[in-house]
Amino acid sequence: MIIPKEAAKKIDDVYKELVKADQKDHDIWFEYVFLSWQWWFCIILSIIPWILWWKYRKKESTHRLLSGAFFIMFISIFLDSFGAELGYWDYRYEPLPFLPSFVPWDLSLLPITFLIFVQIKPNISPIVKAVLYAFFCSFVGEPFFEWLGFYQSLKWNHLYSFPIHIIIFLIGYFLVTGKNFEELK
Incomplete structure (x- = not known):
């Protein structure tokens, strides 16, 4: 054995304790979260924005826009899971108890908000859009979910999220608007 x-043995012991803690968390989730109004609200927030975007999207740009949305989803769920694991924040009403991130936020609200900002007023500077996006996400979205009790900031300030959201938006924007899309031959 290389290890x-x-x-x-220490890794195995810690892993067993994590499994026990996860099982307790899942039991609490099944008893208090699953099928509660908060759970249904999370399900609605995970699905309805995508349905609305699908209906009103700029159809000829669907693939281009989705590449940006998938980037936003990937980086958001990665950073969200990382922050939750480090104890910066915690979620109380996840639609799925198996992910240390908030699915409606990472996989629906953030990417759909990004797509709306990209599609509306295409001639506005991406920096202005990035600042507006970051302001909305950091100072409206995060406090709203904290007020509802879905999210609890432990060692995090919403101000820290602001520059992160700007950077994420700008990278996603340049993925979407870049000249990287060619016709397949």
Whole structure:
């Protein structure tokens, strides 16, 4: 074995404790969250924005726009999981108890908000749009979910999210508007 036995034993012990803690978390989720009004609200927030976007999207740009949305989803769920694991914040009403991130926010609200900002007023500077997007996400969205009790900031300030959202928006924007899309031959 490449890993020393003492290290492997410690890792195994910690893993067993994590499994026990996860099981307790899942039990609480099934008892208090699953099928509650908060759970249904999360399900609605995960589905309805996509349906509305699908109906009103700029159809000829669907693939281009989705590449930006998938980038936003990937980076958001990664950073959200990372922050939750480090104890910066916690979620109380996840639609799925198996992810340390807030699915409606990461996989629906953030990407759809990004898509709306990209599609509306295409001649406005991407920096202005990025600042507006970051302001909306950091100072409207996050406090709203904290007020509802879905999200609890432990060692995080909404101000920290602001520059992160600007950077994420700008990268997504340049993915969507870049000249990287060619016709397949």
